[in-house]
Amino acid sequence: MQHLLDVKDLEVTFALRTGSLIAIHGVNFTVDKGERVGLVGESGAGKSVTGFAIINLISKPGYISNGSVLFNGRDLASLSDEEMRHIRGNRISMIFQDPMMTLNPVLTIGTQMIETLQAHLKISKTDAADIALEKLHKVHIPSPEKRLRQYPHEFSGGMRQRIVVAIALLVDPSLIIADEPTTALDVTIQAEIMDLLRELCESEDTGLILITHDLGVVAQITEKVVVMYSGNIVEMGTTTEIIENPRHPYTKGLIQAIPDKRNPGERLNQIPGVMPTLMDIPPGCSFHPRCTIKGEICTREIPKLKEIDSTGKIVACHMVSAEGEVQ
Amino acid sequence: MFAFAVRRITQAIVVMLVISLIGFAIKHEIGDPVRDIVGVSVSVAEREALRDKLGLNDPFIMQYARFVKDALHGDLGHSFFFKKPALDVITAKAPATLELVFVSSLIIIFVSIPIGIYTAINPKNWFSRLTMGVSIVGVSIPVFLTAIILIYIFAVELHWLPSYGRGQTINIYGWESGFFTLDGLKHLILPSIALSSIMLPLFIRLIRSEMMEVLETEYVKFAWAKGLSKYRIWLLHAFKNTLLPVITVGGVQLGILIAFTILTETVFQWQGMGFMFLEAVERSDTALLVAYLIVVGALFVVVNTIVDIIYGLVNPTVRITGRK
Numbered sequence: 001m002q003h004l005l006d007v008k009d010l011e012v013t014f015a016l017r018t019g020s021l022i023a024i025h026g027v028n029f030t031v032d033k034g035e036r037v038g039l040v041g042e043s044g045a046g047k048s049v050t051g052f053a054i055i056n057l058i059s060k061p062g063y064i065s066n067g068s069v070l071f072n073g074r075d076l077a078s079l080s081d082e083e084m085r086h087i088r089g090n091r092i093s094m095i096f097q098d099p100m101m102t103l104n105p106v107l108t109i110g111t112q113m114i115e116t117l118q119a120h121l122k123i124s125k126t127d128a129a130d131i132a133l134e135k136l137h138k139v140h141i142p143s144p145e146k147r148l149r150q151y152p153h154e155f156s157g158g159m160r161q162r163i164v165v166a167i168a169l170l171v172d173p174s175l176i177i178a179d180e181p182t183t184a185l186d187v188t189i190q191a192e193i194m195d196l197l198r199e200l201c202e203s204e205d206t207g208l209i210l211i212t213h214d215l216g217v218v219a220q221i222t223e224k225v226v227v228m229y230s231g232n233i234v235e236m237g238t239t240t241e242i243i244e245n246p247r248h249p250y251t252k253g254l255i256q257a258i259p260d261k262r263n264p265g266e267r268l269n270q271i272p273g274v275m276p277t278l279m280d281i282p283p284g285c286s287f288h289p290r291c292t293i294k295g296e297i298c299t300r301e302i303p304k305l306k307e308i309d310s311t312g313k314i315v316a317c318h319m320v321s322a323e324g325e326v327q
Numbered sequence: 328m329f330a331f332a333v334r335r336i337t338q339a340i341v342v343m344l345v346i347s348l349i350g351f352a353i354k355h356e357i358g359d360p361v362r363d364i365v366g367v368s369v370s371v372a373e374r375e376a377l378r379d380k381l382g383l384n385d386p387f388i389m390q391y392a393r394f395v396k397d398a399l400h401g402d403l404g405h406s407f408f409f410k411k412p413a414l415d416v417i418t419a420k421a422p423a424t425l426e427l428v429f430v431s432s433l434i435i436i437f438v439s440i441p442i443g444i445y446t447a448i449n450p451k452n453w454f455s456r457l458t459m460g461v462s463i464v465g466v467s468i469p470v471f472l473t474a475i476i477l478i479y480i481f482a483v484e485l486h487w488l489p490s491y492g493r494g495q496t497i498n499i500y501g502w503e504s505g506f507f508t509l510d511g512l513k514h515l516i517l518p519s520i521a522l523s524s525i526m527l528p529l530f531i532r533l534i535r536s537e538m539m540e541v542l543e544t545e546y547v548k549f550a551w552a553k554g555l556s557k558y559r560i561w562l563l564h565a566f567k568n569t570l571l572p573v574i575t576v577g578g579v580q581l582g583i584l585i586a587f588t589i590l591t592e593t594v595f596q597w598q599g600m601g602f603m604f605l606e607a608v609e610r611s612d613t614a615l616l617v618a619y620l621i622v623v624g625a626l627f628v629v630v631n632t633i634v635d636i637i638y639g640l641v642n643p644t645v646r647i648t649g650r651k
């Protein structure tokens with residue numbers, strides 16, 4: 001079966017004056033129709049860059065230097081600007097991190113919704129407004145008729161993110177990329193937005209790539225998890241497998257750092273050290289300076305992703321095998 | 328919107344009171360109306376009697392109140408050189424200046440906006456680099472030099488355009504206009520280019536830098552992610568946000584443009600308020616100077632109020648505060 005999205009050997013490079021920096025080192029993963037995938041890692045792991053690379057919207061001076069992004073079999077990385085424009089907001093939508101910054105402050109919600117529809121469909125303003133109303137209704141915005149004429153500053157943060165979700169849904173995309181959609185919101189609203197996203201993706205059979213550092217959210221929503229560390233995939237598998245039986249020391253660290261796994265009063269586990277910046281990635285496995293089970297080989301050789309057991313989970317670590325840790 | 332307008336108008340009145348106070352203080356300190364009325368041969372006692380009769384020995388505040396009252400009735404004093412009310416002299420000269428400022432503003436708007444947008448979108452191409460370079464030079468050349476260079480090239484050497492004066496004008500309900508004759512329009516070209524040359528580089532740079540900042544915002548990135556056409560993103564999403572700071576600065580600069588007409592009008596022998604002002608200074612025509620100060624001050628205030636209202640129309644958050 002053809003995948004909805006098939007990212008193959010995706011490599012993203014930033015061409016700086018001082019030289020080229022590779023931010024994403026040949027990443028491979030797939031998303032099927034209606035599948036919800038979590039892209040997890042610390043800040044700077046390359047999650048967002050991967051998300052933006054899919055719709056070919058990496059901020060300059062970054063560019064896709066290798067690999068392909070097959071969407072329904074078409075390579076998005078090779079499309080012209082105009083062809084790509086028809087994919088964005090139409091077949092693949094994006095939801096950004098901070099709803100306070102995502103909407104244009106000087107245009108009404110109505111304008112910002114209608115223009116999206118008119119960019120992709122031959123449709124009159126009134127028909128577009130009807131679709132906009134329907135979508136606002138879907139994301140539970142009360143009295144949408146009145147709301148269409150209002151400006152972003154007249155809405156709360158949670159409301160704005162609902163509107164952004166409504167905009168993402170306007171043209172019934174087959175894939176939504178949500179880049180930390182709830183990080184900027186407070187906790188109660190976070191859960192609401194997440195439930196909403198899940199519900200909408202389920203009812204429309206829409207694929208979802210959820211970029212987040214929050215494994216708790218991932219556990220609730222996604223079916224598959226891709227764990228990234230400094231531009232590489234270090235572990236990938238079904239959500240249940242990753243959460244209950246993580247194998248890569250980095251994934252383990254992330255899961256142990258979730259507060260609700262601890263008893264009250266007990267100190268949180270944290271992964272020692274910080275992720276290396278693109279400028280000083282260590283040789284061998286880039287995680288080895290922070291790793292608790294590292295061996296001599298880890299400082300020399302970059303580990304390859306390999307299947308280690310029958311669950312289909314793949315891990316990039318020299319020290320893990322089917323039998324257990326460390327040979 | 329109504330509350331917003333009321334607040335703006337109140338502010339405008341306060342500003343006008345301050346201007347009139349300064350104007351009056353100048354008149355009070357420098358001008359001696361008695362000298363204007365009588366000659367040197369009149370005795371000191373007679374002068375004192377006249378002063379009493381004219382109320383010149385009254386306390387400052389009373390004289391000021393009288394000045395404001397007269398000003399509200401359209402009496403800004405008498406120009407002793409023209410032997411006419413100062414306001415009449417100014418209103419006769421105002422059309423020349425206003426037409427000059429108007430055409431210069433049009434030049435500034437229609438040149439700086441496209442160039443500003445273009446150079447923000449393509450910051451690295453040769454045209455943008457050239458524009459930035461030229462604009463630095465442009466900012467530092469004084470207006471009278473630009474004017475003289477323009478006259479030298481287009482009037483003296485090429486004989487394409489006239490070098491001074493307003494040319495043929497038509498009187499429309501008391502407004503001497505140069506807009507309706509070919510000769511009048513020809514005479515407008517060089518002075519308005521010279522006048523706009525001071526503000527043009529500044530506006531291009533301002534629009535460019537604001538626009539470049541806006542292009543980096545999340546909402547512009549989101550607009551790209553929505554798959555909008557690039558022209559809609561640049562000209563609507565980005566430019567409308569660029570406009571806000573540009574309007575604020577622009578309003579103030581437009582007032583400064585009126586002030587700069589003094590230099591431009593002098594070089595081009597343009598019979599406007601600025602030229603008149605310089606002549607009034609030479610003749611120590613105090614009443615006319617003060618009247619000029621107040622009229623230009625009023626123009627400044629009116630322009631700024633209009634600019635604020637336009638700002639309110641562009642920026643939705645301003646309207647909200649006005650509604651409260």
